[in-house]
Amino acid sequence: MFPTDRGSKVTTIRTFFSGNPIQRHGKLRADSDDLSRAYCHPNTRFLPVWQSRCLVTEQRAVLLGINELSAYTDGPEDAIFLGKLDERFIFALALPDDADPSKTGQAEFVEVRKLIGQVDETDAGLLAYARAMVNWQQSHAYCSICGTRNRAIEGGFVMRCGDETCAQRSFPRLDPAIIVLVVDGALCLLGRQPSWPEGRFSTIAGFVEPGESLEDAVRREVAEETNIAVGDCRYLASQPWPFPSALMIGFHAEANTQSIRLNDAELAEARWISREQIVDREVMLPPSASVAYRLIEAWFNSDSDQPLEALVPAASIWRRR
Ligand SMILES: [Zn+2]
Numbered sequence: 001m002f003p004t005d006r007g008s009k010v011t012t013i014r015t016f017f018s019g020n021p022i023q024r025h026g027k028l029r030a031d032s033d034d035l036s037r038a039y040c041h042p043n044t045r046f047l048p049v050w051q052s053r054c055l056v057t058e059q060r061a062v063l064l065g066i067n068e069l070s071a072y073t074d075g076p077e078d079a080i081f082l083g084k085l086d087e088r089f090i091f092a093l094a095l096p097d098d099a100d101p102s103k104t105g106q107a108e109f110v111e112v113r114k115l116i117g118q119v120d121e122t123d124a125g126l127l128a129y130a131r132a133m134v135n136w137q138q139s140h141a142y143c144s145i146c147g148t149r150n151r152a153i154e155g156g157f158v159m160r161c162g163d164e165t166c167a168q169r170s171f172p173r174l175d176p177a178i179i180v181l182v183v184d185g186a187l188c189l190l191g192r193q194p195s196w197p198e199g200r201f202s203t204i205a206g207f208v209e210p211g212e213s214l215e216d217a218v219r220r221e222v223a224e225e226t227n228i229a230v231g232d233c234r235y236l237a238s239q240p241w242p243f244p245s246a247l248m249i250g251f252h253a254e255a256n257t258q259s260i261r262l263n264d265a266e267l268a269e270a271r272w273i274s275r276e277q278i279v280d281r282e283v284m285l286p287p288s289a290s291v292a293y294r295l296i297e298a299w300f301n302s303d304s305d306q307p308l309e310a311l312v313p314a315a316s317i318w319r320r321r
Pocket residue numbers: 143144145146147148161162163166167168
């Protein structure tokens with residue numbers, strides 16, 4: 001039985017960057033006339049992205065009208081159609097790296113990663129979406145088959161080779177990564193990466209490789225990093241992680257063995273940790289905005305009189321050393 005089966009305290013797990021309220025209206029992408037009308041509509045708003053940074057003020061995303069960005073766009077083919085929000089069409093617009101963003105006249109361009117846990121949660125998903133799409137387009141500027149320059153079509157969701165005989169089409173891609181809390185009775189398995197300070201711990205994570213199911217990747221990553229054999233595993237929650245294009249897929253897994261041995265250099269340390277040790281703050285948990293924290297919290301709360309949040313104030317963000 002999984003630890004979270006014992007009670008009904010955990011129902012839905014929300015993660016930061018998820019729950020983006022935008023309606024994507026994917027059909028509009030293929031209709032260039034409708035797309036042009038949406039681009040020109042006076043209520044349409046644009047999310048500028050400059051050097052992978054998004055424009056924010058007072059912890060909210062800044063949406064600009066076309067007049068404020070006219071120096072950076074000549075038509076709908078420059079912009080990425082993200083969807084509709086509050087009856088307004090929303091586009092992302094990449095500003096050239098050598099642009100002077102102060103000309104936008106508002107707010108500040110900030111790395112989306114620095115906004116984790118700080119920016120309004122509703123806007124976080126929107127900013128992550130805009131940044132991920134711009135980053136994907138910029139990393140697919142050329143055809144991967146023949147090297148000809150690509151052209152953005154279909155609202156920016158297709159990059160098509162400019163050579164008509166090749167005509168290779170590329171689509172937005174995600175890099176799936178598993179993240180897992182391994183549990184053995186009243187203990188959970190946490191690891192510390194070599195670059196982290198003493199005491200900072202998190203769950204096990206890694207990218208899914210070709211030819212693997214998510215469960216295969218869970219078993220391989222846990223074995224590679226800790227030598228623990230994993231039995232049953234169960235999906236709990238996911239988190240868009242646009243740095244640049246990951247999707248974190250979160251699991252709880254049952255340990256079949258207990259003896260830890262670090263098989264690769266990904267972790268400096270791994271330990272079995274009890275709820276009491278967490279309450280006594282023997283380990284520093286990941287920030288509350290991470291899916292890693294949510295996995296630990298779900299396990300902790302499944303067998304605790306008081307929720308984790310009430311016993312241990314969560315860090316909103318880990319600062320890099
Ligand atoms: Zn080509």
